[in-house]
Amino acid sequence: MNSTLTFRALFALFFVIFLATWFGMVVFPWLELGHLPPIQDEGSTDILPWDAPGLAHQGEQIYAADGCAYCHTQQVRPSTSGADIIRGWGTAKDESGDEKAPAITRRTYPRDYIWQGQVFLGNSREGADLSNVAERFPDAAGLYRYLYDPYILNGHSSMPEYRFLFVTQKISGQPSQDALILTPEDAPPAGYEVVPTPAAKSLVAYLLSLKKGYHLKPDEAGIPYVPPTPTKT
Amino acid sequence: MATLFPTKVAPRGFVSTDPELAAVDASVRWPVLICLLSAVHWMVVGTFLLVYASSLTHPQDSLPILGWFIDLSANFSMFTYGRVYPAGMDALVYGWCSTAGLGLAVWLLARMSRAPACAPGALMTAVIFWNLGVAVGLTGIFLGDSTSAELLEFPTYASWILWFAYAIFALWAVATYLGRRPGYDHIAQTWILVGLFAFPWLYGAGSTLITSHPLPGSGVIQAVIDAWYVHGIYTLWLAPIGLGTLYYLIPKISSLPIRFGTKAQIAFWTWIIFAPWTAVHDLVGGPFPAETVTVGLIMSGLIFIPVAIIGMNLVSTSFAAEEQQGHHGGIVFPFLVLASVLFVAAGISEQLLSIRSVNELLRFTMFRECNTLLWVYGFFSYVVFGSIYYIVPRLLDFGWRSALLIKIHYYTSVYGILLVLAMLGFGGVMQGNTLENSDPHVTIVTATGVIVSFHIAATMCISLIAIGNGIFAFHLGWMLIDWLRLRVRGNRLASEILVEPYEGDFAKPASEEVVA
Amino acid sequence: MSKANPHVESPPTPSGDDAIQPTAPDFVETPEVQPLSSEREHFPIWLYLICGFALFLAGSSFTGFEIFGQDLLDQGPGGPVLSSNSSAAAEAPASPMDLGKKVYEGNCASCHQGSGAGSPGSYPPLVDSEFVIGSKERLAAILLKGLQGPLTVKGASFGTSVMPAQESVLTPEKIADLMTYIRGTWGNTANAVTADEVNAAKTKFASHSQAFTQAELLKIAPNGPDPSDKK
Numbered sequence: 018m019n020s021t022l023t024f025r026a027l028f029a030l031f032f033v034i035f036l037a038t039w040f041g042m043v044v045f046p047w048l049e050l051g052h053l054p055p056i057q058d059e060g061s062t063d064i065l066p067w068d069a070p071g072l073a074h075q076g077e078q079i080y081a082a083d084g085c086a087y088c089h090t091q092q093v094r095p096s097t098s099g100a101d102i103i104r105g106w107g108t109a110k111d112e113s114g115d116e117k118a119p120a121i122t123r124r125t126y127p128r129d130y131i132w133q134g135q136v137f138l139g140n141s142r143e144g145a146d147l148s149n150v151a152e153r154f155p156d157a158a159g160l161y162r163y164l165y166d167p168y169i170l171n172g173h174s175s176m177p178e179y180r181f182l183f184v185t186q187k188i189s190g191q192p193s194q195d196a197l198i199l200t201p202e203d204a205p206p207a208g209y210e211v212v213p214t215p216a217a218k219s220l221v222a223y224l225l226s227l228k229k230g231y232h233l234k235p236d237e238a239g240i241p242y243v244p245p246t247p248t249k250t
Numbered sequence: 251m252a253t254l255f256p257t258k259v260a261p262r263g264f265v266s267t268d269p270e271l272a273a274v275d276a277s278v279r280w281p282v283l284i285c286l287l288s289a290v291h292w293m294v295v296g297t298f299l300l301v302y303a304s305s306l307t308h309p310q311d312s313l314p315i316l317g318w319f320i321d322l323s324a325n326f327s328m329f330t331y332g333r334v335y336p337a338g339m340d341a342l343v344y345g346w347c348s349t350a351g352l353g354l355a356v357w358l359l360a361r362m363s364r365a366p367a368c369a370p371g372a373l374m375t376a377v378i379f380w381n382l383g384v385a386v387g388l389t390g391i392f393l394g395d396s397t398s399a400e401l402l403e404f405p406t407y408a409s410w411i412l413w414f415a416y417a418i419f420a421l422w423a424v425a426t427y428l429g430r431r432p433g434y435d436h437i438a439q440t441w442i443l444v445g446l447f448a449f450p451w452l453y454g455a456g457s458t459l460i461t462s463h464p465l466p467g468s469g470v471i472q473a474v475i476d477a478w479y480v481h482g483i484y485t486l487w488l489a490p491i492g493l494g495t496l497y498y499l500i501p502k503i504s505s506l507p508i509r510f511g512t513k514a515q516i517a518f519w520t521w522i523i524f525a526p527w528t529a530v531h532d533l534v535g536g537p538f539p540a541e542t543v544t545v546g547l548i549m550s551g552l553i554f555i556p557v558a559i560i561g562m563n564l565v566s567t568s569f570a571a572e573e574q575q576g577h578h579g580g581i582v583f584p585f586l587v588l589a590s591v592l593f594v595a596a597g598i599s600e601q602l603l604s605i606r607s608v609n610e611l612l613r614f615t616m617f618r619e620c621n622t623l624l625w626v627y628g629f630f631s632y633v634v635f636g637s638i639y640y641i642v643p644r645l646l647d648f649g650w651r652s653a654l655l656i657k658i659h660y661y662t663s664v665y666g667i668l669l670v671l672a673m674l675g676f677g678g679v680m681q682g683n684t685l686e687n688s689d690p691h692v693t694i695v696t697a698t699g700v701i702v703s704f705h706i707a708a709t710m711c712i713s714l715i716a717i718g719n720g721i722f723a724f725h726l727g728w729m730l731i732d733w734l735r736l737r738v739r740g741n742r743l744a745s746e747i748l749v750e751p752y753e754g755d756f757a758k759p760a761s762e763e764v765v766a
Numbered sequence: 767m768s769k770a771n772p773h774v775e776s777p778p779t780p781s782g783d784d785a786i787q788p789t790a791p792d793f794v795e796t797p798e799v800q801p802l803s804s805e806r807e808h809f810p811i812w813l814y815l816i817c818g819f820a821l822f823l824a825g826s827s828f829t830g831f832e833i834f835g836q837d838l839l840d841q842g843p844g845g846p847v848l849s850s851n852s853s854a855a856a857e858a859p860a861s862p863m864d865l866g867k868k869v870y871e872g873n874c875a876s877c878h879q880g881s882g883a884g885s886p887g888s889y890p891p892l893v894d895s896e897f898v899i900g901s902k903e904r905l906a907a908i909l910l911k912g913l914q915g916p917l918t919v920k921g922a923s924f925g926t927s928v929m930p931a932q933e934s935v936l937t938p939e940k941i942a943d944l945m946t947y948i949r950g951t952w953g954n955t956a957n958a959v960t961a962d963e964v965n966a967a968k969t970k971f972a973s974h975s976q977a978f979t980q981a982e983l984l985k986i987a988p989n990g991p992d993p994s995d996k997k
Binding site for chain 1 (some may be wrong): 280301306307308309323324325326327330331332333335387393394396397400411427428440443444447448451457464465467468469470471472473474475478486499522523526527530532534536537538539541544545546613614615618619636681685686688689690692693694695697698699702705727736
């Protein structure tokens with residue numbers, strides 16, 4: 018039966034079929050979502066989504082090099098598509114305007130990612146979703162300690178320790194400002210301190226930029242937007 | 251009394267009863283051999299890396315010996331899970347599956363063209379560069395240049411090498427197909443050709459758009475491209491090469507034509523139309539257009555059509571062959587039968603993931619890894635094992651050393667892969683149930699506690715697979731050493747049979763006579 | 767073997783029942799057969815049944831009739847919800863301790879640790895802390911407005927980090943559950959806190975916009991059990 022199709026016909030058919038799937042799966046979404054512009058927030062002068070400081074963009078390299086995306090996702094699915102909202106991963110403090118506004122709980126939209134050089138949506142949840150991780154770790158010190166010893170928070174954790182992101186050095190004169198404050202099990206010997214490397218600082222800066230506490234209008238994909246009803250605080 | 255495996259292999263020689271095919275084999279001997287041998291090397295590397303990576307996924311107090319592994323990964327960036335795991339997967343996909351796939355494609359195309367292959371030197375260059383590309387890529391990942399996009403982690407400098415090597419293979423394949431003897435077309439040729447055609451498209455687009463020239467501001471499209479690429483590799487590269495090999499070897503070894511053969515063409519075309527859409531399994535619920543995802547779920551939901559037909563083709567032929575011949579076909583057939591069954595299992599797994607509610611449950615769990623391993627370690631690896639057991643004696647004119655080692659390899663591999671798939675699959679369901687629990691008190695901490703034992707079980711099962719594969723590699727090495735001793739030292743063994751050169755005319759159709 | 771090399775003997779025939787025969791298909795080139803059978807065979811009925819079911823499942827994605835799930839489109843009204851408690855509203859009521867534990871693990875454990883031990887010099891411990899098991903109003907003040915400056919807890923001094931205010935992140939119900947949890951776990955045996963008490967504290971400190979200092983906290987209430995905590 019094969020011989021009825023010449024080489025050229027065969028390849029022409031392959032080409033057409035692959036072109037169709039390529040168009041359907043890649044080109045069409047790219048036309049819809051590949052050029053999303055930022056928008057102006059209504060309540061304030063913010064440009065949304067928030068861009069991260071330069072150090073955070075460097076942190077993306079560390080995030081990629083050390084493969085954090087193999088265990089952590091950065092996408093919050095809507096409540097109709099999963100329990101991400103129930104897990105609390107979509108909740109962020111509303112920093113877009115009124116201090117008294119209630120926390121924002123929402124899915125992630127395509128426009129949330131337009132400033133990220135590398136997008137780490139992720140496919141596996143060995144660990145929590147990180148879209149709003151800055152809400153759960155309010156400052157760098159907590160993140161440094163967690164990277165140094167993840168078992169602090171979760172004794173079952175399968176997250177590896179990232180001690181190579183830190184340097185144990187002798188205290189010379191004054192202890193360093195960045196020195197980690199560690200529990201007795203992890204603490205270095207007396208006279209030594211544990212200090213984050215520049216790689217650790219950029220990674221933590223990136224993680225601290227991961228919060229989505231702003232309201233986002235629906236983008237061209239036609240996501241319906243329900244404005245929040247202000248509650249009495 | 252028929253046994254699953256014979257307890258003695260043939261004496262050291264190998265009997266080639268078709269001189270024409272023997273000549274074809276001889277013409278592609280070195281490229282195919284080096285492809286297969288280097289593939290086995292990468293398989294050993296990749297398996298070791300995956301065992302190590304798997305051992306890092308459960309806490310150290312589960313097995314005290316792991317403390318040393320974990321200290322290594324904590325203190326050296328090269329050994330952290332996020333570098334070892336992608337390196338292991340890439341070593342398996344590009345080093346083991348793809349290299350072996352290229353070797354199989356070359357051998358099959360040469361055989362089905364029934365003419366001695368052209369330009370074997372160019373093929374050798376291609377093989378060497380391909381291996382170089384894989385080695386450079388893996389080094390890049392360990393040094394921290396990984397892109398973190400699944401299966402596209404190789405940095406730019408490695409992907410260019412792979413591209414160049416592949417171009418040579420592709421040109422050779424086209425030349426061979428065009429130079430084939432007319433009137434002898436085989437469905438395996440069509441399968442192999444679609445795989446060879448799809449790979450440059452996939453790899454070219456994927457590596458360009460993700461690695462070397464990512465589109466600025468593309469945001470979530472990066473994830474779309476990566477998903478398209480990963481599932482394209484499984485369905486348009488690994489599946490066609492694997493299925494082509496099965497469609498060739500199963501009728502060849504059993505001398506039975508493929509049953510339900512009239513439907514095989516339908517299976518082929520429906521597969522390449524529907525199967526690539528399985529990419530949307532990684533996009534459901536995420537920040538992507540609803541239309542693409544819905545269309546994709548329907549298209550990938552129709553994957554049961556080709557899977558059912560191919561399953562009936564391959565599995566029923568194999569079972570019919572077993573009945574007819576009264577034994578299980580020697581050393582190659584069990585692997586091919588298992589490969590066919592695991593292909594159907596992979597198809598069922600993709601079908602499950604195309605149901606929206608199942609996808610929501612299992613999307614971010616270990617089940618996804620089960621799906622990956624079904625394609626890479628399950629289906630394709632068994633095709634390659636069976637093919638290596640079939641092809642290498644023909645290339646070396648030399649027999650395997652020990653049926654016992656083959657038997658051990660088969661059983662450890664089978665138990666290992668079936669158990670690891672069960673552990674990952676069931677663990678994924680448990681993990682999914684916990685992550686998707688509507689009770690807000692359930693946190694990620696609960697979920698990690700649930701899956702600890704599954705991780706431990708998976709590590710043990712992967713170690714079992716590693717043992718089996720190690721035995722296979724050892725056996726292969728033993729065979730090579732004995733063969734080299736024969737060649738180098740000239741130890742002529744009394745029982746050795748050599749293949750006679752073909753003195754006939756290639757223009758004439760192959761002789762009907764079988765020399766027994 | 768008619769084409770055997772005349773310089774080499776034939777191989778000895780393997781003996782024994784279980785020896786592989788030289789004509790086994792692995793070791794000889796079997797006769798070429800037509801690869802695909804051209805018989806018109808029909809698939810068995812069970813295959814059609816299974817495929818029909820699979821077709822139904824595939825189509826259900828399109829028609830919106832999902833056996834287990836809901837929406838037709840990939841996105842639903844996943845916009846901002848009223849408060850982060852609303853998804854829990856439909857569930858069976860759980861104890862304040864369980865709810866408080868969840869809040870703690872999500873918001874506080876990263877600094878004060880899952881065991882409540884804190885970190886020497888930086889984050890005070892909550893175990894047996896006079897601020898936790900003491901006055902409820904004072905504890906509510908810390909949670910609502912935050913804490914800054916040096917702090918002495920159980921004789922040890924802390925103060926390099928600022929505790930952020932939780933007022934805009936947590937509702938009064940959640941703060942009450944959190945307070946109940948930390949007052950009643952890790953060996954602490956102080957009594958529970960209601961949302962009304964938190965709301966009262968919220969009203970009282972509404973005009974205090976800065977984070978509290980230790981001096982201000984000690985003015986709110988001295989160390990010692992809360993007046994409502996009768997042992």
